[in-house]
Amino acid sequence: METVINLSHVVAVLGGFPALAGIDFSVQRGEIVLLQGPNGAGKTSLLRVCAGLLPIERGSGTVLGIDIATQREDIRSRVGFLGHANGLYLDLTVRQNVNFWAATVGADDAEIASAMSRMKVDGRLADVKASQLSAGQRRRTALASLIVRRAEIWLLDEPHAGLDAAGRDEIDGILRDAVASGATVVLASHESERASGLANRIVTVDGGGAR
Amino acid sequence: MAVSSRRSVATAVARKDLLVEWNSKILMNQVAPFAAIVMVMFAFALDNDGILQRVAPGLVWLATLFSMLVVVQRSFAVETADGALDALRVAGVDPAAIFAGKAVALMVQLLALEAMLVATAVVLYGVEMSLVGLGQVVVTMVAATVGLGAVGTLYGGLAAGVKGRETLLPLLLLPVVAPVLIGATRATEAGFGSGGTDVSEGWPWIILLVVFAVIFSAVGSVAFGPLVDE
Numbered sequence: 001m002e003t004v005i006n007l008s009h010v011v012a013v014l015g016g017f018p019a020l021a022g023i024d025f026s027v028q029r030g031e032i033v034l035l036q037g038p039n040g041a042g043k044t045s046l047l048r049v050c051a052g053l054l055p056i057e058r059g060s061g062t063v064l065g066i067d068i069a070t071q072r073e074d075i076r077s078r079v080g081f082l083g084h085a086n087g088l089y090l091d092l093t094v095r096q097n098v099n100f101w102a103a104t105v106g107a108d109d110a111e112i113a114s115a116m117s118r119m120k121v122d123g124r125l126a127d128v129k130a131s132q133l134s135a136g137q138r139r140r141t142a143l144a145s146l147i148v149r150r151a152e153i154w155l156l157d158e159p160h161a162g163l164d165a166a167g168r169d170e171i172d173g174i175l176r177d178a179v180a181s182g183a184t185v186v187l188a189s190h191e192s193e194r195a196s197g198l199a200n201r202i203v204t205v206d207g208g209g210a211r
Numbered sequence: 212m213a214v215s216s217r218r219s220v221a222t223a224v225a226r227k228d229l230l231v232e233w234n235s236k237i238l239m240n241q242v243a244p245f246a247a248i249v250m251v252m253f254a255f256a257l258d259n260d261g262i263l264q265r266v267a268p269g270l271v272w273l274a275t276l277f278s279m280l281v282v283v284q285r286s287f288a289v290e291t292a293d294g295a296l297d298a299l300r301v302a303g304v305d306p307a308a309i310f311a312g313k314a315v316a317l318m319v320q321l322l323a324l325e326a327m328l329v330a331t332a333v334v335l336y337g338v339e340m341s342l343v344g345l346g347q348v349v350v351t352m353v354a355a356t357v358g359l360g361a362v363g364t365l366y367g368g369l370a371a372g373v374k375g376r377e378t379l380l381p382l383l384l385l386p387v388v389a390p391v392l393i394g395a396t397r398a399t400e401a402g403f404g405s406g407g408t409d410v411s412e413g414w415p416w417i418i419l420l421v422v423f424a425v426i427f428s429a430v431g432s433v434a435f436g437p438l439v440d441e
Contacts, residue, residue: 051301052303053301073303074303075303076300076301076302076303077302077303080302081301081302083294083297083301084294085293085294085297085298086293086294086298087293087294087295087297087298087299087301088293088295089227089231089289089292089293089295090289090292090293091231091234091235091289092227092230092231092234093234096227096230096234100223100226100227101302103219103220103222103223103226104220104223104299104302104304106219129234130293138293149302
C-alpha cells in the first residue's frame, strides 16, 4: 500500500502555542482514518498541516510525496480540505457553484455531471440557489466541488456537524463511494460512534500528539 | 489535479462574480438607485443650473466612489459568507488570478454605473458635450475604472477578514483613490467643457489615471495573496 501522508515528529504552532507537539502520523492510500480527541487536542491543526495550510516548526513529512515544509502550495492543489464552512457562493445555484470550481481546474462537463450525480445534487436541485439548500444539501454540494477538483485526499473537519440522521448517513455513503473511487479520507469528528463504523482506523489525538 | 492557466481561472472568477450579480441584482436594484439618489440630492443641495453644470464632473465621480464602496463590500461579502475566499486559498487557486478576476468583474459593474451617472448628469444637470468630448469622457471612464477596480479589489481583500470591515473599508480606500477623483474629475471637466475648459486639457489627467491603474494593477497582483492569507 502506498503511504500518502507521512509525518514524523511534527511540531506546529498556532497563536503562539504548540498545536502539534512532535506528532507522528501516517495514512495509506484508500484508507478512511478517523481523528478523535477532545476539543483543542490538535485534530484540526493536524488536518491543516496535511492540507498545506499550517506551516510546521520542526519535524518532517510528505503528503502525496510532497514536502510539507517547503512545498505547501503544491500540496493545496492536490488535496481537498473542507472545514466548518462549505465554501459555497450562496447567490449561485448548485450547478453554478460546481461549474465554478470545475473551471478552476479545467474539469469538463462529463466530470461535472458525474460529480453532481454522485452527490445527488443533480436534477431539480441543480438549479436551486445555495442559500435555499438544507445543511445536508450544502455539504453535498461542497463535496461535489471537491470531486470536480479531483482531490486525491479528502481532509474533512466535522463533516457530520449540523446534519440530521439522514444527512449523516448520506455523508457516510458518500465517503465510502469516494474511497471506492480511489480517494483517501481523513476526518475529524466528535461523533466517534458513528464515524468509527465508517473508518478503517482510528487515531486519537490529544495534547498535540497521536496514538 | 489539473491546474488551469491563470487567465482561465481569472475568467472563471470574473464570470462567477458577474453571475452572482446577475442572480442577486444588487447593483441594479440597490446600488444604481442609490447612485441616482445621490445625484438628485446634489441637485437639491446646489439648486442652481449654472453651478450644477460646472460641478457635474466632480459630482459624477463622487457618486461613483460612494457607490464603489458598496459594490466592493458586496464583492467580498459573497466571498466570506460561507468561507468561499478561504476555500479558494485552501484549494491553492492562484491569488493573482483571483485578484484579476474580481477586479475585472468590479470594473464591468463600475463602468455600467458610471455610464448611468454620466447620462443622469446630462439629463438632470443639463450638461452638453461635443462628440470629441464624449469620446474623452469614455476614455476617462475606462482609465479611471481600471484603477478603481484594481485598488478596490486590493483593499476589499485586505478588509475582508477584519472585524468592522464595513467602516474600515471607506477609511482605507477613500484617501487612496483621491488621485483618481482629482484626475477623473479634471478629465471629465475637459470632456464636458465645464467652465470653458478645452478637450485637450484633459489628456494629462488621463495619463495620470493610466499610471495609477498600472501601478495598482501590478501591486494588487503581487500583494493580494499575502494580504488575503493574513
